[in-house]
Amino acid sequence: MATKVVLDFEKPVIELEAKLDEMRVCLNKSAREHNTVETDELNREILALEDKVEALRRSIYQNLTRWQKVQLARHPERPYTLDYIYMMMQDFVELSGDRHYYDDKAIVGGFARLEDTDAGYCRSVMVIGHQKGRDTKSNLYRNFGMAQPEGYRKALRLMKLAEKFNRPVITLIDTPGAFPGIEAEERGQAEAIARNLIEMASLRVPVICVIIGEGASGGAIGIGVGDRILMEENTWYSVISPESCSSILWRSWKYKEQAAEALKLTADDLLSQGIIDRIVEEPVGGAHRDPEAMASTLKSVLIEELTALEQKQPEELVRQRREKFAGMGVWNEEEGE
Template identity: 80%
Template sequence: MATKVVLDFEKPLFELEEKLDEMRVCLKKSARDHNTAETEGLNQEIETLESKVQGLRRSIYENLTRWQKVQLARHSERPYTLDYIYMMMQDFIELCGDRHFADDKAIVGGFARIEDSETSFSQTVMVIGHQKGRDTKSNLYRNFGMAQPEGYRKALRLMKLAEKFGKPVITLIDTPGAFPGIEAEERGQAEAIARNLIEMAALKVPVICVIIGEGASGGAIGIGVGDRILMVENAWYSVISPESCSSILWRSWKYKEQAAEALQLTAEDLLQQGIIDRIIPEPLGGAHRNPELMANTLKTALVEELSALMRKDRVELVDERVRKFSRMGKWTEEE
């Protein structure tokens, strides 16, 4: 059985939850033995402890620091791109290869259908996203979600294919950054990302980008230019990771918490700054606590956004997208 991953700030809650589970086991045993007095006593204790657990859970997760949200975004049990695809969509057909060098397993993509029975919405989309692994073997296979040039070129090939057939594009961003190896630079890592920025800005179909976990630097923005930028509640999105920022400014990783605060990389920060358009709430405790609920919440948001974007003509889409990104940032001109 896999060991449960518990973050440092979750330990007090985890200890109470373990105690609660033990008491529930005792309650079942007491009920089987028909020990009425003991059963009533355990029921009262369990109710009291459940209330305490719920209160502590809210206290912890409704007051997370920026660094704690970074830790949640990296939680190994969070749903990844393929998890979301299979929970939200039907008939996914994965398309592989960049038609130049290789197939990068750190980025997956293909056609799928997203449906909503309540609104009778049904739409074929091109869905593309970073994919991490959950153990050493799968992480090596997926290169820890760090795409190489062929990954970004594959993503671009799929986007242009979607444009050819008039299908919307959905990207799911979750990467610690583009792969920084020498071989990636030799094959044009920077050019591949830059090319994607240019091409995504001019795609004549709706593009929705969702940060579902980590959104680090050019590795994230390489598939992050869209009409609508959504971000799940406990994700982070920044030009640099807190650890790397700390190592540059303080010559040590010890100041990563201060770096996270300075970077203002949470969904709330970025919504206020106008970088993202919408925050998708997560179940209390993080997306990994209830992946199905998280997927349903995200699916509902995607259907709403797609319904609105599909009504716009191609010229309007591109013009609004360009204006959207042109407004980001502040600058002054001096004579």
């Protein structure tokens, strides 16, 4: 059985939850033995402890530092792209290869059906995202979610295919960055990402981008130009990771927490800066605590956003998307002498 990963700031809650489980075992034993007095007393203690656990959990997760949110975004039990696809969608048909060199397993994508009978919504969509592994073998297979040029070219091929058949594009972003190897640069890593930025800005179908974990640098923006940019509550999105920033500024990784604070890379930070459009709420404790609930919430948000975007004409989508990204940042223009 795999060992459960517990982050340092989660330990007080995990310890109380373990105590709660022990008390429930005792309660079941007492009930089987028909010890009414002991059963009633245990019931009262369990209810009191449940309230205490819930209060502690909310207190911890409502006051996370930026570095702690980075840790949650990297949690190995957090749902990845394929998890979301199979929990949210039906009839997923994966499409492979960039038609030039090979199939990059760090990016997956294909057509799928996004459906909610209660909302009366059913739509075929193109879903594309970074995919990490769960263990050493699968991480090597997926290159730790770090795409190479072929991954971005595959993503672009699928986006253009979606445009051809008038299907919305949904991208799920979760990467520590584009693969930095020399061979990736030799095969045109920078050009592949730059080409995606140009082409995504001009796609004539709705495009929604969701940061579901890590959103690092060009690796993230390579599939991150859309009409609506969403971030799950405990994710990060930045031009550089806290560790790399610390290494550059302080010549050491020891200052990663200070770097995370300075980078302002959380969903709340980016919403206030106008970089993203919406925060998708996670279950208390993070998406890994209840992946099904997280997928259900994200699915509802995607349907709501797509319903609004599909009311717009292609020309309006392209114009607003370009204006959105052109308006980011702060700059001054000075006339020359």
